[in-house]
Amino acid sequence: MFPFCRAKPPAFFSTTPRLSLLGTRLLTLSSVEGSKHPPLEYRTLPNYFREEIVEPPRTHGGPPSGNMNRSHLAWDFYAFDRHILATARGLIALGVKKGDRVGVVMGNNSAYALLQWACASIGAILVTLNPAYRLHELVEALNIVGAAHLFVVPRLRGSRYVRGLAAAFPDLRYSTPGNIQAASLPSLRSLVVINDISDPKEYIEEVEGTQSIIDFREMLVWREDGSEQRHLKELVDSHHPDEVINLQFTSGTTGKPKAVSLTHINLINNALSIGRCMRLTSDDILYYADSTESIRLVLGNLAAWLNGASIVYPSPIFNPAAIVNAVAQERCTALHGVPTHFLQVLSEVQKRHEAGEKVDLSCLRTGIAGGSPVPIDLMHQLINKLNLVDLTVAYGMTETSPVSFQTTPADPIAKRVETVGRVLPHVKAKVVDAEGNVVPIWTPGEVCVTGYLLFKGYWEDEAHTKQVVRADSEDCSLRWMHTGDKGIMDENGYLRIVGRLKDVIIRGGENLFPVHIENALTNHPSIREAAAVSVPDADYGEVVGAWIVLEPGTTMTREDVRKVVSDTINPQNAPAWVWFIGEPGVAGEFPKTASGKVMKHVLREWSKKLAQNSAGVGRVA
Numbered sequence: 263m264f265p266f267c268r269a270k271p272p273a274f275f276s277t278t279p280r281l282s283l284l285g286t287r288l289l290t291l292s293s294v295e296g297s298k299h300p301p302l303e304y305r306t307l308p309n310y311f312r313e314e315i316v317e318p319p320r321t322h323g324g325p326p327s328g329n330m331n332r333s334h335l336a337w338d339f340y341a342f343d344r345h346i347l348a349t350a351r352g353l354i355a356l357g358v359k360k361g362d363r364v365g366v367v368m369g370n371n372s373a374y375a376l377l378q379w380a381c382a383s384i385g386a387i388l389v390t391l392n393p394a395y396r397l398h399e400l401v402e403a404l405n406i407v408g409a410a411h412l413f414v415v416p417r418l419r420g421s422r423y424v425r426g427l428a429a430a431f432p433d434l435r436y437s438t439p440g441n442i443q444a445a446s447l448p449s450l451r452s453l454v455v456i457n458d459i460s461d462p463k464e465y466i467e468e469v470e471g472t473q474s475i476i477d478f479r480e481m482l483v484w485r486e487d488g489s490e491q492r493h494l495k496e497l498v499d500s501h502h503p504d505e506v507i508n509l510q511f512t513s514g515t516t517g518k519p520k521a522v523s524l525t526h527i528n529l530i531n532n533a534l535s536i537g538r539c540m541r542l543t544s545d546d547i548l549y550y551a552d553s554t555e556s557i558r559l560v561l562g563n564l565a566a567w568l569n570g571a572s573i574v575y576p577s578p579i580f581n582p583a584a585i586v587n588a589v590a591q592e593r594c595t596a597l598h599g600v601p602t603h604f605l606q607v608l609s610e611v612q613k614r615h616e617a618g619e620k621v622d623l624s625c626l627r628t629g630i631a632g633g634s635p636v637p638i639d640l641m642h643q644l645i646n647k648l649n650l651v652d653l654t655v656a657y658g659m660t661e662t663s664p665v666s667f668q669t670t671p672a673d674p675i676a677k678r679v680e681t682v683g684r685v686l687p688h689v690k691a692k693v694v695d696a697e698g699n700v701v702p703i704w705t706p707g708e709v710c711v712t713g714y715l716l717f718k719g720y721w722e723d724e725a726h727t728k729q730v731v732r733a734d735s736e737d738c739s740l741r742w743m744h745t746g747d748k749g750i751m752d753e754n755g756y757l758r759i760v761g762r763l764k765d766v767i768i769r770g771g772e773n774l775f776p777v778h779i780e781n782a783l784t785n786h787p788s789i790r791e792a793a794a795v796s797v798p799d800a801d802y803g804e805v806v807g808a809w810i811v812l813e814p815g816t817t818m819t820r821e822d823v824r825k826v827v828s829d830t831i832n833p834q835n836a837p838a839w840v841w842f843i844g845e846p847g848v849a850g851e852f853p854k855t856a857s858g859k860v861m862k863h864v865l866r867e868w869s870k871k872l873a874q875n876s877a878g879v880g881r882v883a
Contacts, residue, residue: 288753288754289703289751289752289753289754289755290702290703290753291701291702291703292692292693292694292700292701292702292703292705292707292750293690293691293693293700294684294685294690294691294692294751294755295685295689295690295691296684296685296686296687296688296689296690296713297687297688298687298688299687300687302527302531302714303527303530303534304503304527305503305530306382306498306501306502306503306530307379307382307507307526307529307530308379308382308383308498308501309498310530310568311343311379311567312343314568315339315567316339316340316342316343335372337372339567342375345372345376345482346379346380346383347380347383347486347491347494348482348483348484349376349379349380349482350379350380350383350384350494351483351485351491351494352380352481352482352490353380353381353384353386353481354384354483354490354493354494354497355481355483355490356411356440356454356476356481357440357451357452358381358384358386358411358452359386360384360385360386360497361385361386362386362387362410363386363387363389363407363408363409363410363411363449363509364377364381364386364387364388364389364409364410364411364412364413365389365403365404365407365409365411365413366388366389366390366391366412366413366414367391367393367395367400367412367413367414367415367418368393368413368414368415368418368456368458368578369415369418369577369578369579370550370558370575370577370578370579371415371456371458371575371578372575373413373456373458373478374558375563375573375575377413378559378563381507382507382526383494383497383498384494384497384498385497385500385501385505385507386411386507387506387507387508388507388508388509389403389404389407389409389508389509389521390508390509390510390511390558390559391403391404391511392511393418393419393421393579394419394421395421396421397426397427397430399519400423401430401446401447402519403511403519403521404447404449404450405447405448405449406519406520406521406721407509407521407721408449409449409450410449410450410452411450411451411452411453411454412450412452412453412454413454413455413456413478414453414454414455414456415455415456415458415578416455416457416458416459416465416468416469417459417468418578418579419579424453424455424468424469424472424475425469425472427453427472428471428472430446431444431446431447433445433446434447434450434453434472434474435471435472435473435474436473436474437474438473438474439452439453439474439475439476440452440476441474442474453472453474453475453476454475454476454477454478455469455475455477455478456478457477457479458578501526502526503525503526503527503530504525504526504527505525505526506523506524506525506718507524507525507526507529508523508524509521509522509523509524509721510522510524510559512660520720520721520723520726521720521723522660522661522717522720522721523717523718523719523720523721524663524717524718525718527714528663528714528715528716528717528718529559529564529663530564530568531663531688531714531715532560532564532662532663532664532686532715533560533561533565533568533569534565534568534569535665535668535687536560536561536565536656536665536668537565537566537568537569537571538569539654539656539668539669539670539683539686540565540596540628540629540630540652540654541628541652541670541671542565542566542569542570542571542596542628543569543570543571544569544570544571545571545595546566546569546571546572546595546596546627546628547571547573547574547592547594547595547596548562548565548566548571548572548573548574548594548595548596548597548598548629549573549574549576549585549588549592549594549596549597549598550573550598550599557598557600557630557632560663560665561598561630561632561656561664561665562598566596571596574588574592576588576592580603580606582603582606582607582609582610583610585597585607585610586607586610586611586614586621586623589623589626590621590622590623590625593625594625594626595625595626595627595628596626596627596628596629597626597629597648597650598629598630598631598632599629599631600631600632600859601631601636601637601640601791601858602791602854602858603858604631604640604644605640605790605791608643608644608647608648611623611647611648623648624649625649626648626649626650627649627650627651627652628652628653628671629650629653629654630653630655630656630668631644631653631655631656632655632656632657632658632665632682636655637780637781637784637785638679638680638781638784639784639785640784641653641655641678641679642679651671653678654669654670654671654678654683655668655669655678655681655682655683656668656669656682656683657682657683657757657759658711658715659743659745659747660717661716661717661730661743662711662715662716662717662743662745663715663716663717665686665715666685666686666691666711666713666715667682667683667684667685667686667691667757668682668684668686669681669683669684670683673756677754677756680758681752681756681757681758682756682757682758682759683756683757684754684755684756684757685755685757686715688713688714688715689711689712689713689714689715690711690712690713691709691710691711691712691757692709692710692742693705693706693707693708693709693710693749693750693751693757694707694708694710695707695708703751703752703753704750704751704752704753705750706748706749706750706760706773706775707748707749707750708744708745708746708747708748708749708763709747709748709757709759710742710743710744710745711742711743711745712734712740712741712742712743716731716741716743717743719731730743730744730746731743731744732744746762746763746764747759747761747762747763748760748761748762748763748766748775759777760775760776760777760778761775761776761777762862764863765795765796765862767794767795767804767805767806768796768803768804769803769804769805769806769834770801770802770803770834771803772834774806774834774835776793776794776795776862778831778835779792779794779806779808779827779831779835780792780793780794782826782830782831782835783808783810783827785830786826787813787816788812788813788816788817788818789810789811789812789813789818789823790811790812791810791811791843791852792808792809792810792811793808793809793852793860793862794806794807794808794809795809795862795865795866796866796869797838797839797866797869797870797873798870798873799838805837805838805839806827806835806837806838806839807837807838807839807840807841807865807869807873807880808823808827808839808840808841809841809843809852809865810823810840810841810842810843811842811843811844811852812842820840820880820881820882821883823837823840823882824836824837824840824882836882838881838882839872839881839882840880840882841868841869841872841880847872847876847879848872849868852865853865853868
């Protein structure tokens, strides 16, 4: 997502279509349809991968070694495919069937990459689970989808998956491998552990006494002349491109998490479009700072591999130092991330410069900034300080596979820093009012999207699916995803996201857009992060509350913050309440989802309580 442009729309616009400088017809209504070229891809993921990406075997019978003079694992696509096939045969031997849900909880590593392709090869449904889940969240997610198999690393960050599951569910601890019988996890049969701990003693401590675990290395089947290989070929040939192969959970910031069902067609076409917007080729090397599931699986892995590019995994979790090292050492050309992560990468680079270290990031060229609104000032820093001159901005949601709008390096620089670009090929989008009518250009409304990228629904949850996917009023065969995002489209089809519908602040009957306010604030050199929310008010109904993270070593008063907004945009946007993160009586950090998005509903609750109970503390005079 990207912030609202401060440039004002024209006071009047013609209702007669005109031509732009590029010769394309200008819009008068906020409705667009992407190009029909290139045509949609209808092959399944495994077939496309092997037919278009994997090189044929060399005459000497195998691939060249990718690990010559390397201190770490390195695969070309042929070696990668050999490992994928061994994993797929291993899944079959384990008893994984077509349609089985296979849960995966781990950071960025080669095993995740293998499972992503191996599950698609046999028709199992990969359930990507956020490593930041607490135990109760993990169990809830597994039961929502009825996962029969779970692949985990022993531990990640502060989570100890094997020990935690074994302690919570003794039945799992004493079950036999492949035959787990745990009342609280009725569908689960297999627990497979990927050992990424270098010290054998530490690994034993993590898994000791849990009899049900299966070692991932022992699961792989390398023989190519067994029954597993024959069954694998039959399965690959039986797949249909419209079959569900992936379940991704929505962030669950406002309610019970829901599993989004995605197909071969959804994922392959979205990944190809994303890579084309970035102009990815086989010469590119990608590192993504974010391990959010949709970013990792589609914007990261698939967008790179389906366009022939490489990926670097220097760390299983977000690690700014590892990112900077990897970009410099491996000469990465592309970098993905959300604002929070990009800010930390910039801080790491700045720290090294101040220490006298030369950091050469001239290899960087492209990437994606998304996930949440990206301040304009941050975009300029990424271009100027990290050399991301072709950086793109993507907008979408898990339910749209995930990207529906994206900028390209060919877009004018103003469009690349002020909008989320134009609609992708084979995608339709519109901006509508509360009654569902398409609004004129430059008019705020809800963004709706349809096309190949539309998900197949929330897993076994028709009620919630119907809440967001609705039939077209004129064409009942056409279904629209109602995103809940408020957007503004210009005459050239570029989209600005101005916030969530429920996040809009209605002050005295006037709609104020949080992203507009946040942009004004983060452009100030002393403000690192800002979030604007509504605060109940007796006179205006709602007023603006601003939550601020200052740059280290800087100070500001509440009146200073208010003045930044009133001097930049209309004064009614200026916050009536200001809270500095970390000040007495205020939380030490923003409440965020595992994907780095600020949870505005939490901030609204905090604001309401502080405004009621703090005797004016935080109120701007």
